Amino acid sequence: MAVQKFPIAKAINESLRTALEADPKVLVMGEDVGKLGGVFRVTDGLQKDFGEERVIDTPLAESGIVGTAIGLALRGYRPVVEIQFDGFVFPAYDQIVTQLAKMHARALGKVKVPVVIRIPYGGGIGAVEHHSESPEALFAHVAGLKVVTPSNASDAYWMLQQAIQSDDPVIYFEPKRRYWEKGEVNTDAIPDPLHKARVVREGTDATLVAYGPMVRTCLEAAAAAAEEGKSLEVVDLRSVSPVDFDTVQASVERTGRLVVVHEAPVFFGSGAEIAARITERSFYHLEAPVLRVGGFHSPYPPARVEEDYLPGLDRVLDAVDRSLAY
């Protein structure tokens, strides 16, 4: 049965299952991914079906998880590593940045290190500290890594397939607050390329660029704007490294205006890179400066004020209004 409706979490689970079935070299490893099926149940049932040698509960040590995954990849395995929450990837940061990202280049291409690192990310789930962060910029800046993030079930399924098939290390950010949103997954489809952005709503007055959890927010904003008579185009970026600037540029050159939206802090965030590059590419097309909507330069705040911190429909539309005012 090729087309099914899955929540994003289940689509990822299915994708892992498909990969484990298709290639005996694929491994799933991380804290609590086995019997428990992960704290979000994303790996539910996998250890039961594929055994402890393929779906591995690891010691509580993120550097060790990524470091041993590198070694396993050098031996010919394709480990898919889970980091339990965004805020817990940092103990592994050294292994990711100085080893995983650079090993292929260091070996002049003679070795490949196809490790996928799955990270549930972003806020909006009322969690305690370290459980709601969006650290994608800290990986995108680093050459040797690819950074992607799906916004819907179909992409969740297919982009993970593609990430696992890629011979490069891929950081796969999962929009955890959208885990339970359902969407159709066609497991027979021919998916878009992994790093291609997608226009998910067409419009003429301004472009919204978002990825992961903010795509839905932007679609809602565009719907609200439509009621006010404004036509917003929404681009789902899908890949943060590389960024598909061509698709963004084409959209901006149609609409003349761009607002980039992400949960991560604005300062040194993805929006800065997109703004800088699109301004360079489309200088004469822009009617207004590229505006950015995102987190503040603060630690992720306590849950009871996260709705004020997170970009919502209003802050997006406020930026659209400011853009249109130029």
Place this chain on the structure above:
Amino acid sequence: MAVQKFPIAKAINESLRTALEADPKVLVMGEDVGKLGGVFRVTDGLQKDFGEERVIDTPLAESGIVGTAIGLALRGYRPVVEIQFDGFVFPAYDQIVTQLAKMHARALGKVKVPVVIRIPYGGGIGAVEHHSESPEALFAHVAGLKVVTPSNASDAYWMLQQAIQSDDPVIYFEPKRRYWEKGEVNTDAIPDPLHKARVVREGTDATLVAYGPMVRTCLEAAAAAAEEGKSLEVVDLRSVSPVDFDTVQASVERTGRLVVVHEAPVFFGSGAEIAARITERSFYHLEAPVLRVGGFHSPYPPARVEEDYLPGLDRVLDAVDRSLAY
């Protein structure tokens, strides 16, 4: 004797000495900072004069160094930590990002964590891998940290004094390839504020913004451009978090053009943030998009090609020409 001519490395040494003398709570700690005086001799003689209890050779463990420095700061000390080279800060990244940066906020202001982390950074010294990187963007994105970098001996001295006096964690990046460049240090002067940018050369046709090792490169570029009849203004940013956008904006609104230069990779680098924000602030003043000159999206290359990788006078002037061509 208030005014002396020091190489940058010696200015830092003097600044540490002054701080150790002035405040018994100041500590210097790191790998090889004691008897050896550090691999660059920046801490030369300090252990001899202040003893092993104040100038501490630590075990070879960066997370441990920063983590214990946090504990010492909680006890009332003001540790000045040395990371031996830019590429070796990543094992400490978790402690810096999840603990050092956030502890003041986490405690609702009830504790202060005045740790300074000194990191010799940047390339151009013909070194092996991991010894030539510029990771400042990876710290600037993180709220709770301050990120500064001097370009000359006087700033090296004074900015370190200010960093040590600050009650906030400060990442102090030292332009290692400029360590031996001399400049006057007036230890009686009243220094500029730590986070203030400085116009180091006035000009009218375009603004160059740089910091750390690239300031000299930009001054050389400006001198070369002057011979071609182009008048470039050069701004030494000095602080990467916060960025003194006011000073940059004022300059750009005079010249109408901006080129940002840094050694770090352009993608998701400081230049992106500066370009995005200045474009937003000065949209109607810009005659050309903000252009960026920096490292490529590649690992820092082997020493024998680093001159091709590093922004040099030519690449800066190439960007200036492209800017002027708009």
Place this chain on the structure above:
Amino acid sequence: MTVESTAARTPRRAGSGGKRTSASSKSASAKSTAADAKSAGTKKGASARKAGDGQPELVQLLTPEGERVVSAEYDRYVADLTPEDLRALYRDMVMTRRFDAEAVTLQRQGELGLWPSLLGQEAAQVGSGRATRQDDYVFPTYREHGVAWCRGVDPTLLLGMFRGVNNGGWDPNGNNFHLYTIVIGSQTLHATGYAMGVAKDGADSAVVAYLGDGATSQGDVAEAFTFSAVYNAPVVFFCQNNQWAISEPTEKQSRVPLYQRAQGYGFPGVRVDGNDVLACLAVSKWALERARAGEGPALIEAFTYRMGAHTTSDDPTRYRRDEERESWEVKDPIKRLRAYLEAQGHADEAFFAELEAESETLGKRVRDVVRAMPDPDPMSIFENIYADGHALVDEERAQFAAYQASFADAPADAVAGGEVK
């Protein structure tokens, strides 16, 4: 139990389908090496008991039935406890458990977002917490509600972060009790650094770093062991081995008992019955006195059990058997001390009844305080990020204030969208 035979119990390669000899048929050569490690680092004495099931010895002063065991080594640390002291320990455990239960309820009622229960670990926490002096400093994980209680931290302050109104709601220096730390293991380095500072000051305070069994795998904890040993820092690592790190049993972290980790770093490790408040108190006092006396760090493994879920978000039925929990019921730390108090005639019905009432009062107070806890002002997002200020924060604060104000100015129907986000 030797190092080797512990390892042999759980051959890891067996399941790999490989053609190797299994770990249980090791060569004589390996044996001769590992066998030397036999019970290395164990504290021995009359009080050392087998924990059953091939587990190594642990220090015990009170049996599960509440009988006092004589210990040549550790009795001295509890010798001066008066009946009043014993009742106070009992009270600490009861109050802590009551508080914890209230927090679990409050979470179920939606007043808290999450709660990590300490149920079952009261003795480990009260015993070690009461061993500390006022000038000592404690670095907890996120589960040390009982230690917080002993340090004098108002328990209602612990709830703020789990309600989502702050990320740490008390002044660490108020009671020398640091904020809860969520990133596993990182606080052990803070504790070590703090202890290095204590030593530099020439003070004779000590520091306690709490950690879990899972935490022992983190590189930070190993680095804390290294730094504390090299600088001979007055820090006690108090590891509550509650057998589980979320869904992972201790065998996923180590193939030998955790207390043995210490010896390879050059300081002693002791396993203590973590459900025996007297033993935990005694062993903690021993370690703290060593630290004060300049003898450096020690590792205590309090062998206990997480009776509840990892947190209120967790469902332990997915990964562990009920019988396991039941086997620990009989070792309950509170029952055990009560049996002793009653047998010794140290406490009467009136005491228990009064305590019951007192604990109910605490429960009510906690309930009332939590329910009245206001949400933070959104503008607080911009506070305390920096001690010395930061231009960007000022700019964003001002922008956000203006943005907020724009809603106040707007006509009512325009504001409606604000609720959607």
Place this chain on the structure above:
Amino acid sequence: MTVESTAARTPRRAGSGGKRTSASSKSASAKSTAADAKSAGTKKGASARKAGDGQPELVQLLTPEGERVVSAEYDRYVADLTPEDLRALYRDMVMTRRFDAEAVTLQRQGELGLWPSLLGQEAAQVGSGRATRQDDYVFPTYREHGVAWCRGVDPTLLLGMFRGVNNGGWDPNGNNFHLYTIVIGSQTLHATGYAMGVAKDGADSAVVAYLGDGATSQGDVAEAFTFSAVYNAPVVFFCQNNQWAISEPTEKQSRVPLYQRAQGYGFPGVRVDGNDVLACLAVSKWALERARAGEGPALIEAFTYRMGAHTTSDDPTRYRRDEERESWEVKDPIKRLRAYLEAQGHADEAFFAELEAESETLGKRVRDVVRAMPDPDPMSIFENIYADGHALVDEERAQFAAYQASFADAPADAVAGGEVK
């Protein structure tokens, strides 16, 4: 030597000006604990020698004078060595030293940017390197030139990264010898992961992770110990304790001998005379055979000495005394084996003369190859960053090519500026 007394040798608090009791006057209580750790994990046997100066026992098969020591435990691992094998080991060490010396010279001449000399560590590297089988896999630090030699890696390939023409110039899978790793300790996790993979494959290969004494402090190494123990991975941690981590002596990393670290993780640790190639070979074979047999990891501490500077950039006169180096001269690994070969009549003058000539030939070849090593094409900056390509890299490559081409087009005087940058 007990754990405790080693620690007591170096009281850390003494210098702190505190009012504490120094570590050397510990309480009886602490003593009883730590004393149990006495020589835990040490391999004992006739071959175990005192290293002098209160150091613990180490495995030795050949004395500094070249006398063969009988070892009940380890003789079997070298029993089948023929005189030819012994000469081959000798040749390995001589060739390695010659190569190393040439590299130092080339650095002085400006042909290399840096060189980390292995002088003094030839026995540790050749002994362990020759213990490996072809299908084993080796994860070196940046100093394992002797191991590379044994693995069959062309030594000239090692020089590329130190000349600055690449960051690793050989195919790791060509000789199952991974690239040099500079970030201290990180390769121990790669080795562990690789070994986990070997076990999954059901293969009977083993993996060797090299590390230095300084590296033992890194969290990554501790995590490698944990993972290898928990998964019973066939990995041997071969730590060359050359007494120094740049300017820091081993006491800055640990207050007990490093090999003892292993037991707290549940696998054996052995200290071997790192200047005795036979002992290093034997102990490595023992550990590798264990690993192959499914008995999991082991830690070998090869007690040796870094006779040269840390690297050619380093000036050891700033932090250590000449006499220390001199005291190690007499323990030289090459002299020692030569004495044995001569005493046994296993090698004659012709052999030594021929080897001398052969090593000179190597020196010359290295010189010639290095001098002829071309600088990389600047466009290589954009190669091999990704296996599957990356749009931004393609864009930057194209831009840079156009930029480079712009100089070619420009008139000669405009190009001049290009040399300034």
